[in-house]
Amino acid sequence: MTTVTNGVNVQALIDAREVLKGAPEAAQFTWRASAKWNSGVHSTIKVHSFFGLGEEHNHKQESVFDADHPEVFAAEDNGITPIEYLIVGLASCLTAGVASVAENRGIQLRSVEATVEGAHDIRGILGADSDVRNGYNDIKVTFTIDADASRQEIEALVAQSQKRSAVFDALTNPTNVTVEVA
Amino acid sequence: MLERGEVANSWRRERWESLRLLTPNWQCRLPGLHYEGGDPDGYLTAGEVSEFIERFAKVSAAPVRTGAQVTSVRRVDGRYHVMTSLGEIGCETVVIASGACNRPAVPAFSAALPPGVDQLTPFDYRNPAGIRDGGVLVVGASATGVQLAAELQRSGHPVTLSVGEHVRLPRMYRGRDVLWWMEASGVWDQRHDEIDDLTRARRLPSPQLAGTPERTALDLNVLASAGVELVGRWATVRDGCALFSGGLRNVFSLADLKMERLLNTFDEWAETAGHNADVGPVERFAATRVPESARLQLDLRSGEIGTVVWATGFRPDYEWLDLPVMDAKGQLIHDGGVVDSPGVFALGLPVLRRRKSTFICGIEDDAREVIDHLARYLARRR
Missing domain, CATH: 3.30.300.20 (K homology (KH) domain)
Incomplete structure (x- = not known):
């Protein structure tokens, strides 16, 4: 092969x-995300730590996501x-x-x-x-x-x-x- | 040989009326006994299976003690104490041949069904006349589920069939019974120690087959054409509603692809073994049709469904076996029928030593090899 x-x-x-x-x-894992409201329907979500294999872990780096709604929803479209x-x-x-x-x-x-x-x-x-x-x-x-x-x-x-x-x-x-x- | 009831007990008491064997009559072979009737390509009824086994008990002069319910097997000083309803027996070795289908497996959420819905297992089901008027939700699409769905739909009950992972097979392929192909091509002879994922092979649901005089396929396309409504795997009950998986399309794909791989195996064997002239031309079957929109939920309080039939498989019952030989899921731990307790062996479990282990014609090879182990064990002790 x-x-x-x-x-x-x-x-x-x-x-x-x-x-x-x-x-x-x-094998029991817990995945986490935390969201913080900014204004309107825009929030910022951070993902960093998770639990698994019996202990706490961190991703190499924290990931930050923006969630919002598009302008056709009368929002500012700061994120998906x-x-x-x-x-x-x-x-x-x-x-x-x-x-x-x-x-x-x-x-x-x-x-x-x-x-x-x-x-x-x-x-x-x-x-x-x-x-x-x-x-x-x-x-x-x-x-x-x-x-x-x-x-x-x-x-x-x-x-x-x-x-x-x-x-x-x-x-x-x-x-x-x-x-x-x- | 201890038999809790009478010879062929489960075939007499734990089968619905219309059930026939999945294997054609010519495959009904036991050492010293084979089918001799006039319909080698037909399929025995449950009653005929009972007679066949009864005849085997006589032909083999097996020392059967009927009405002997085993209540416990314990290991004491290197020997075994077997408690039965007819008294206690001491022995050097034990062969567990109580089968893999002692109890219907029913999901825990069955307890959450509204009280107005009847619930049946294949052990309770006899015939469509015993089912109250109205819709039936058959859960599970292996051999039992597809057969009961077809029979109930034919009898006038509107049937909904909840379909999880399943094994699709045609009844006939290239003019031969599909189980002829399983045997002739050597698939059934694949040994337990040659199979990549043995755990998975042992958990494989029974194929979508029925032994009918017409020798027709009983796949999901046939059922859908007959009016059976297909829904996804039943995931849970919430507020009196059955919630079904939206992954129906993929379980169809998995089964279609798997069937195609098996047919390819047959074709390659026919080609290399020089059997192309004995069989019909290569065939391929239509993909399983995906319903335009499969329902994701069904209100069990609406009266639409009067009865739920759990065709969700069976489990062995080892409550009487007081030996530390079961895994966390209640399955017997064994290596090709050799159990991890000196002198204890097993027969008649899925892929015990070969893919054919649970078929009537599959027991002979397994039994010879397991009994060789048993004889060597006894010889070592003397």
């Missing part, structure tokens, strides 16, 4: 899987809308999955591009029609992949990537969400 270099350390992931099979408590952050997460998660699965299956990738479109009926959030939901009605991800593989193998990469995707799961299945006032 020729050496495949998609840059994913699959061996480390496989080793982690074996270790965590016998240590489920170490919160619901766009969801598809940012989905696109990056599935793309990471494609690379990991390809590495594991010995498939050399040359390019991977994903475009995501989320269909959103804003009558829901405006309260204009109580039968319309607030969130996305449909999300469509289209991958364009150039790799040393057949179309069938590429489709299998994309399918397996969805099967193991945290964000795909979070969007397609219900999650308990608790929101409270401190």
Whole structure:
């Protein structure tokens, strides 16, 4: 087999899987983000620390994101809308999955591009029609992949990537969400 | 041989009326007994399976003690004490052959269903007449789920089928039963120590197959054409509503791609083994059709669904086994049927030693090898 270099350390992931099979408590992670309201519908969100493998960690550096709404929403557009952050997460998660699965299956990738479109009926959030939901009605991800593989193998990469995707799961299945006032 | 009830007990008491074997009659082979009827390509009914097993008990002169419910197996001074409803037995070795399907597995959220909805497992289900009028939500799309969905829909109940990961197979491929291909191509003979991900292979749901006289496929396209509504995997119940996954399209893709890979394996084997002349031309099947908009929730208080049928798999029951040989999920820890307690062995579990381990024609090879281990164990002790 020729050496495949998609840059994913699959061996480390496989080793982690074996270790965590016998240590489920170490597998419990907590991801965090904190938002601070600026004015209007503009807020700034910071992500730095997380918990996992039994201890606190920090990302190499703090990431700062601005969320706002576009001018057609009568806002200042200081950043993308919160619901766009969801598809940012989905696109990056599935793309990471494609690379990991390809590495594991010995498939050399040359390019991977994903475009995501989320269909959103804003009558829901405006309260204009109580039968319309607030969130996305449909999300469509289209991958364009150039790799040393057949179309069938590429489709299998994309399918397996969805099967193991945290964000795909979070969007397609219900999650308990608790929101409270401190 | 201890049997809690009578010979072929689970086939007599824990099967619905219309059930037939998934394997064609010519594959009904046990050491010294094989199908001799006039329909080698047909499929035995549950009643016929009971008779077949009963005949095997006689032909093999197996020393079966019926009505012997085992209540505990303990290790005492290097031997085993087996408590049964007929008294205690002491032995050097134990072979666990109680199967993998002792209890229907039902998700914990079943407790949150509104009280007005009937809930059945495949052990409770007998026939459509026993189901109250109205809609049925069948949960799970392996062999049991697709068969019950088809039967209930045919009988006039509007059926909704909740579909998670599943194994799609055609009944017939290139003019032969798909299980002929599994056997002839050697897929069924793949050994436990040759399989990449054995845990996954052992957890594989049963394929979407039915043994009908028409020998037709029973996949999700067939069910959808018959009027069955397909929804995603049932994730939870919230405020009396069933919430289904929006990932239906991907479980279809996974199953379609997996089936195609298997058919490729068959085609390659037919080519290299020189069987192309014995079988029909290469076939490919339409992809599973994705519903235009699969429902994500269903209000269980609305009266639309009168009955939920849990076709969500089965689990073994080892409550009687007082040995530290189970993993955290309640599965027996074993290496090809050799259990990690001296002198204890297992037979008849999924991919115990080969992919065919849980099929009638698969037990013979496994049994010979496991009994070799057992005989060597006894020889070492003497």
